Amino acid sequence: MIYRSAAFLLLLSLPAFNLACTGYGAPSEVVNGTATITVESGTPPSWASYTTFTITPTIQVYDNTGGQQDAYRRDAESIIPKIAENMTRRGYQYIQSPQPPADPPVTHLVITLYAYLGSQAYGGVYCNWYYWGYPYGCYPTWGYYGTYNFGTLIMQMGDRKNAPPPNTGPVALIWGSATYGVLGTQQYNLQRVLTSIDQAFAQSPFIQR
């Protein structure tokens, strides 16, 4: 009797186990949405001690849209005013950088710009049993495959004021911002880029002279 009851229960449980095994997946509004990540150094600097800043006049682009990674530079004139506006509003003085190969000005802070373009495919059997070490414990139909289009704008702020002499090499990064999903070929929209720059500063209230 006990075995028959247990077997009957297990049979009834199958739809429930089926539910528990269904794949997970973030909706496209999350996967392809715009997200702004800001990070401050683990040893926060004294933001009030800086007075001047500059922004590199070009964006270093790493482009993977053609299936291979190409590196090139793009002019950053469309976004520099928005970055400068946010920094000057926080009390810092903007000193414009000349176009290369001219040397950049000497400032306390330097903001560099990068962009990553392209997409990557991902997929596999998404199944919660996987975490118990049975990657194929659920039927492969529940696998989820897709392509994530990244178009990421990165701002990095370096501390040149406290760099060791002769102050010509790399400097310590004290703040970084990455905005995902704003530079993809399908989604590029300058206003979204500018809004994301405002968002990056809005969630970094500690940047204040």
Next chain:
Amino acid sequence: MKTNLMRVVVAAVLLSGAAARAQWGLTGLRQGQTIWALNWEVAGPIGDFQNYIKNWSLVGFSLEARYLVKKNLSVGGSFSFNRWEETYSQISVPITLPGSGATGVATGPVYRYNDMFGLRAVVHYYLGEGDSKLQPYIGTGIGGVWSYAYQQIADLANTQDSFNFIVSPEVGVLYTLLQGTTSMALNLAFRYTFTTASPGRTSNAQTIGPIIGLAWYY
């Protein structure tokens, strides 16, 4: 004539009832019986857990076995599964970069889910004589729960999994649908669950919710 016909009908009804009693027997709960139940569980986050996910879980079930050590007292075990899931269109979450000590904030659409697999020892006390179709009970479960929390923003994902303590008092009622050597009942209950699971930056995930299931005992 009409009176005779009525007598026949009454006799037939009584005989059919007697036949049914002979077939099914009227047993009720008694010592030594085992109750099996398969339940659908609905569970809503309360307390700090709501800061991680607010949506109620409609995807939950439990499987339990209770052995009546006395006519009105059972002990047993239960396995349960619940999943909570929610997508936020725009929120900010604090982040920490592993290794570097750097901290920050991520803002954007966020997708979260939390799975909990519970394994509990359960004890139930049945109120009243147990001879009626309605058998109220109170009970509690205590054991461990495996929690897996996942959140994603753009292509960044954060996962947490842990094994935690769980305790879950409940009140309920068994409503007998069929009685016999093996009886079937509808199981209706309301459960409060406390766990030490801490999804995201919350602590001690707690839920409440109704349970609807089928039980049979013999």
